[in-house]
Amino acid sequence: MLTEEGFPGETRPALEGPAPAQPSRPRVSVVIPTLNEERNVGWVLERLPDVVDEVILVDGRSTDDTVAVARSVRPDIRVVLETTPGKGAALRAGFAAAQGEYVVMIDADGSMDPVEIVRFVDALQSGCDFVKGSRFAPGGGTTDMSTIRRLGNGALRGAVNVLYRTNFTDLCYGFIGFRRERLAALRLDSQGFEIETEMIARAVVASLRITEVASFEAERRHGDSHLNAWRDGRRALRTLLRERFILPESPLAPMSDGSR
Numbered sequence: 001m002l003t004e005e006g007f008p009g010e011t012r013p014a015l016e017g018p019a020p021a022q023p024s025r026p027r028v029s030v031v032i033p034t035l036n037e038e039r040n041v042g043w044v045l046e047r048l049p050d051v052v053d054e055v056i057l058v059d060g061r062s063t064d065d066t067v068a069v070a071r072s073v074r075p076d077i078r079v080v081l082e083t084t085p086g087k088g089a090a091l092r093a094g095f096a097a098a099q100g101e102y103v104v105m106i107d108a109d110g111s112m113d114p115v116e117i118v119r120f121v122d123a124l125q126s127g128c129d130f131v132k133g134s135r136f137a138p139g140g141g142t143t144d145m146s147t148i149r150r151l152g153n154g155a156l157r158g159a160v161n162v163l164y165r166t167n168f169t170d171l172c173y174g175f176i177g178f179r180r181e182r183l184a185a186l187r188l189d190s191q192g193f194e195i196e197t198e199m200i201a202r203a204v205v206a207s208l209r210i211t212e213v214a215s216f217e218a219e220r221r222h223g224d225s226h227l228n229a230w231r232d233g234r235r236a237l238r239t240l241l242r243e244r245f246i247l248p249e250s251p252l253a254p255m256s257d258g259s260r
Contacts, residue, residue: 029100033090039222088195110221120177129208133175139214
């Protein structure tokens, strides 16, 4: 591609006139649900990349200083106080408050690297509607998955791939980005951790352009996880079966690699 210096070894005069205007980048909102994460949330906020324009923290009645810590680290943060318990309720409240064209959800426990948000934004800019992180895609990984969680995730991933004719490499992982204009098509109504499964199933049914990006999951930095593998795994399975066999049928579509 030509530059002001031309091809290698060639000297050209500087181009005259103003540089062409660069296309504006869509605004990016990040939604972070929290519940007693005062020891973790600051680390997450400090590592948010420059592509993030808006940060929405949805706090589910924390009894510690989660909100105060978040405001001290990121004074421009928008705080939504959600009185309905559950990760699903918190995320839906955050999505409703988001104003960016792109929305990325990330956990507050430090298990997900905020720097990876750039990958989600790049995939959305390439034409995808819905981008999910995968610990098992090439370049991904995890150091925070017990044998029970690994078996459960594998079984649920196999179920969704059979039921919806997809080829996902990961399922129960809450690092997800999407175009806000597509939010209505997801028709979200879950209250708990099963919202991640609901989002994926409904994105497929709505024929959204879906892709995966590699992500590395570390152990939560401090404290205990709010996830219960048995309880939340059963809820995720019920969600898959309900979406496939009980709700009104919609055209199914295979997972897109973002090329269409």
